[in-house]
Amino acid sequence: MMPKLLSTPDLERVYDLIAEAIDAAPDAKRSLMLAKLALALANLVGDPAKVEEAVAAATRDL
Amino acid sequence: MHLPETRPRPSVFYNYEIHPFRRPAELDGGGEPAPVAIVGAGPIGMLTAIELARFGVRSVLLEQELQVSHGSRAIVLTRRSVEILQHAGVAGPFLAKGLPWSSGRSFYRGKPVYEMVMPHDDDDRFLPGLNIQQQYIEQYLVEAVEKSDLIDFRWGSKVLAVTQDERSATLRIDTPEGEYDLKADWVVAADGGRSTIRKLMNLKMEGRAYVGNFVIADIKADIDLPTQRLCFFDPDWNPGNNVLVHRQPDGLWRIDFRLPDGETAEEATRPEKLAERIDHALGMIGQRVPWTLDWATVYSANTLTLPDYVAGRVVFTGDAAHLLPIFGVRGANTGFQDCDNLAWKLALVAKGAAPRALLESYSSERVQAAREICEEGGKSTRFMTPPSAGYRLMRDAVLSLALSEDFPKDLLHWRTSRAHAYARSPLNSFPDEDAAFSGGIAVGDPIRDVRLGADDFFFDHLVEPGFLLLCFAAEGSLTADLRETLRAAGRAGVRVARALIGLPAAPEAGLADIVIADPERRIAAKYGAPDGGAYLVRPDQHVCARWRRVDSHVFARALDRALGGNA
Numbered sequence: 001m002m003p004k005l006l007s008t009p010d011l012e013r014v015y016d017l018i019a020e021a022i023d024a025a026p027d028a029k030r031s032l033m034l035a036k037l038a039l040a041l042a043n044l045v046g047d048p049a050k051v052e053e054a055v056a057a058a059t060r061d062l
Numbered sequence: 063m064h065l066p067e068t069r070p071r072p073s074v075f076y077n078y079e080i081h082p083f084r085r086p087a088e089l090d091g092g093g094e095p096a097p098v099a100i101v102g103a104g105p106i107g108m109l110t111a112i113e114l115a116r117f118g119v120r121s122v123l124l125e126q127e128l129q130v131s132h133g134s135r136a137i138v139l140t141r142r143s144v145e146i147l148q149h150a151g152v153a154g155p156f157l158a159k160g161l162p163w164s165s166g167r168s169f170y171r172g173k174p175v176y177e178m179v180m181p182h183d184d185d186d187r188f189l190p191g192l193n194i195q196q197q198y199i200e201q202y203l204v205e206a207v208e209k210s211d212l213i214d215f216r217w218g219s220k221v222l223a224v225t226q227d228e229r230s231a232t233l234r235i236d237t238p239e240g241e242y243d244l245k246a247d248w249v250v251a252a253d254g255g256r257s258t259i260r261k262l263m264n265l266k267m268e269g270r271a272y273v274g275n276f277v278i279a280d281i282k283a284d285i286d287l288p289t290q291r292l293c294f295f296d297p298d299w300n301p302g303n304n305v306l307v308h309r310q311p312d313g314l315w316r317i318d319f320r321l322p323d324g325e326t327a328e329e330a331t332r333p334e335k336l337a338e339r340i341d342h343a344l345g346m347i348g349q350r351v352p353w354t355l356d357w358a359t360v361y362s363a364n365t366l367t368l369p370d371y372v373a374g375r376v377v378f379t380g381d382a383a384h385l386l387p388i389f390g391v392r393g394a395n396t397g398f399q400d401c402d403n404l405a406w407k408l409a410l411v412a413k414g415a416a417p418r419a420l421l422e423s424y425s426s427e428r429v430q431a432a433r434e435i436c437e438e439g440g441k442s443t444r445f446m447t448p449p450s451a452g453y454r455l456m457r458d459a460v461l462s463l464a465l466s467e468d469f470p471k472d473l474l475h476w477r478t479s480r481a482h483a484y485a486r487s488p489l490n491s492f493p494d495e496d497a498a499f500s501g502g503i504a505v506g507d508p509i510r511d512v513r514l515g516a517d518d519f520f521f522d523h524l525v526e527p528g529f530l531l532l533c534f535a536a537e538g539s540l541t542a543d544l545r546e547t548l549r550a551a552g553r554a555g556v557r558v559a560r561a562l563i564g565l566p567a568a569p570e571a572g573l574a575d576i577v578i579a580d581p582e583r584r585i586a587a588k589y590g591a592p593d594g595g596a597y598l599v600r601p602d603q604h605v606c607a608r609w610r611r612v613d614s615h616v617f618a619r620a621l622d623r624a625l626g627g628n629a
Binding site for chain 2: 001002003004005006008011012015016018019020021022023024027057058060061062
């Protein structure tokens, strides 16, 4: 279970931010944009173990 | 010629009463101008009339139809709404009929993802939600209106035109026996989402409408589930969409579901289509029981408001002023707060006891509230009916993650209608005194209830209309300043109910209207008020000033400010 590090108002902000980034990207480039976003965020997290945890959460229940 | 429906509307649970048209004096050359004419006798129009009457202001209440609304429509009253009804002296029947609740559960693809209990303090008498159909809401308000000598309730009266000048407004009214003009000093437009008055005056709302239609279908069925908000995302029979289930009194249940994009209201409400989806919904919640349809309608979400609720002599309130999302139960609940804010101000202005600026504060305070709701409700709306591919993808990501992770769950919070803080209201004063408190109720916020006993709450004692001066004498004696303030409040030009908290009795006759011993000092603690402190509370129960030490001068200045003066 990942810890909750974003406050709820900040969670709401990033939710809208990412939703709008998805809408701004051309449909055909959506996956590319999201892959870039994942890599950029992984870099900001700075810890491969945490990235593994995030990958596990993301691939569950698809 | 206006010919309203004279047959009672069909319903499997509610017996509609027809209120016959009564020929008004105006049709025979008589009649007199009204201080206030209220257009629309829905819940908000009626509460406005009731509250004006409590302040001694006469009104003419105009309703197009001869019976209460079609369908159960607004079915959840928040705690704040019930408090407003209690303060107006009309809450009894609502509490007897309604179903109280405080929690909800959400599911994704059949699995639980979220559970929430709405905050409930032991000091609150009422639970966060009370489920009751709009027919009953209106019926109980009709009964209260009929008891008043100051409300001229005119059924079967439809407004055709409105004109105004600096002094008054004139409504052209159509009835089954012909047309007439009604002159009024003030007009309250409480005529709902498709407001005739708003259209006649060509006033535009700002904000946005959301694409995405929802069906609400009320069925009578013997369903064995508690009173709770139940929300199902992405059930297999309604992929990508959601279903809400709410219990109502009289064995009624509301099923509320989003339609596939592109499906029209007509298609969706075809009996076979509706029946099929209702059966699916019941299967989904594990309740395959027989059912009868009472009413169904289609709605979509909006976050729209007029930028100004006062247009000359016409004042807008409720859905006539704004169209807010159903998510978070914001329709009637926002409207009740609107008219609770409006009525006392309009009463004073109509009587010439306060300047027009007071009425303008209604607009600035409530437009601000509507904008906050558009912002908050907009978030819920974007979750419940994602307006684009990006929002839909994010919504699905949150739901899927919520099956195993806690961190995104707050995004499933349905953000219920709440009272608003009028923190920057021009009617507030003494900000430094407010800041000196640590705790208590901040200026701009509504006062909070306190439990005094098993069936005894602070608000039960606050039944008088008008301002409220809460004085704290917690040390067993009254300071001289407090005594002088209470005397000044008793002599004020407007009604100020004086409540003395912390003594078993007032030390001299006529010094206080309400005395509460508060031996456990629960009210003093909740209000953070020391001995000799006070709160000045508006007639809509919002705090407009507070002091750790009050005297008659600061009280007088605060009252003047709260009446729209510039003290």
